[in-house]
Amino acid sequence: MLKAKKELYYKCKKCGDEIYWNTHKKYTQCSCGALAVDGCEEYVRVGGDAKNYKQIKKARSKEELKALEDRFIDSYALALAAVARELYAKEQQEKENLDNK
Numbered sequence: 745m746l747k748a749k750k751e752l753y754y755k756c757k758k759c760g761d762e763i764y765w766n767t768h769k770k771y772t773q774c775s776c777g778a779l780a781v782d783g784c785e786e787y788v789r790v791g792g793d794a795k796n797y798k799q800i801k802k803a804r805s806k807e808e809l810k811a812l813e814d815r816f817i818d819s820y821a822l823a824l825a826a827v828a829r830e831l832y833a834k835e836q837q838e839k840e841n842l843d844n845k
């Protein structure tokens with residue numbers, strides 16, 4: 745079950761890059777190199793000066809979800825993608841509701 749709290753990104757304050765918390769143990773750096781993330785289900789390691797990045801929470805983008813679907817064909821991953829898509833749709837709906845107020 746994909747939990748909303750896991751929709752966590754690390755955003756570099758210098759270059760604006762956003763790195764999803766789960767990099768599948770792949771050491772991932774932002775464009776300017778001030779931030780690095782190495783995360784998986786068991787741990788998340790964040791490299792870089794704490795003042796140069798911040799944690800943000802958001803639903804994953806449509807492009808990312810599409811990429812997920814392309815990459816994984818097993819039903820478990822597809823179920824995760826479906827949940828993430830639901831969260832995304834919910835967030836869009838909430839945005840619309842805010843706009844209408």
Ligand SMILES: [Zn+2]
Binds near residue numbers: 777779
């Ligand atoms: Zn950066």
